[in-house]
Amino acid sequence: MDLTSVRTFVAVVDEGRFQDAAAELSVTQQAVSKRIAVLEKQLGVRLFTRTARGAELTVDGQAFLPHARDLLRAEERALASVRAGRRGALRVDVIGRRLAPAGVLGGFHRAHPEVELAVVTLFDVGAAVDALVAGTVDASFRAVGDPGTPLPKEIGAARAFDEPLQLVVGPGHELADAGAVTPAELAGHRIWMPGIVAGTEWAAYYDALADVFGLTIETTGPDFGTEPLLDTLADSGTLATFVGEQTRLAWPPEHGLRRIDVREPTPVYPHSLLWRRDNAHPGLAALREHLGGVRGEGVGGGGTWVPDWA
Secondary structure, X not given: OOHHHHHHHHHHHHHOOHHHHHHHHOOOHHHHHHHHHHHHHHHOOOOEEEEOOEEEEOHHHHHHHHHHHHHHHHHHHHHHHHHOOOOOOEEEEOXXXXXXXXXXXXXXXXXXXXXXXXXXXXXXXXXXXXXXXXXXXXXXXXXXOOOOOOOOOOEEEEEEXXXXXXXXXXXXXXXXXXXXXXXXXXXXXXXXXXOOOOOOHHHHHHHHHHHHHOOEEEOOOOOOOHHHHHHXXXXXXXXXXXXXXXXXXXXXXXXXXXXXXXXXXXXXXXXXXXXXXXOOOHHHHHHHHHHHHHOOOOXXXXXXXXXXXO
16 A cells, blocks of 8 residues: 555645645645555545545544544555664654744744754554654653553653643634633533543643533534534534644634634643653753753743643
């Protein structure tokens, strides 16, 4: 099976649209379409249907997705067997290229242009730890501390920075004109987060958030990516979602979406940096020193909240 096509399939799922997947992979949209066509021919099924909202998975596509992710993780492990011990660019996992760790790593690159970087995006903390142990990545940004996912002894971890959450709602939502909201005020509102995957570190975080503040966080329905989610919120008077304060989002002006601060307390997502303790890459030391300055940035008054395990 052509793993380039499999990687492209996963990119389309994660980004929600063929053109966004093309941008993520630094190829043309035509190349993405051809790769998906090759994969569909090989599998003998249709994986996507195109709609006004983007690319939606078919039933066969939904069934294939977890196996596609497993194939890519297996590829990483195979590459690790021949790459271990090689020294080159500092390889850093940022979870997603629109998320806060990518922005922080961009700041590090501007401060240390002499450090060659290779940015990767792995699925969850399990995949990140496997890659760190194998030596295919040098560092990873993750939320750690959940008792269900202890770190191996050879993996070091340090809190890098805390990212405040924001609420995103459409113009017809009753909270659309709120300057800020408290977690208590969100009880009873439908918060929709189809991107949450059971067993991941972000699922553990949002489960704890919902339990502590009595929130209703729905994860039902397929995850078609960011843009379809924002389209749905723009048309809804009842749905909302959480995003990190530093998550880069863009939407058409007519959507009229609002990003609302959450305060008293402010839930913050605890980003930590992970690395293998015996990794002597010189760029890793520079990154850890750089993050020491980032960690000290505040989030305003009213206190913050993180899970007990963070």
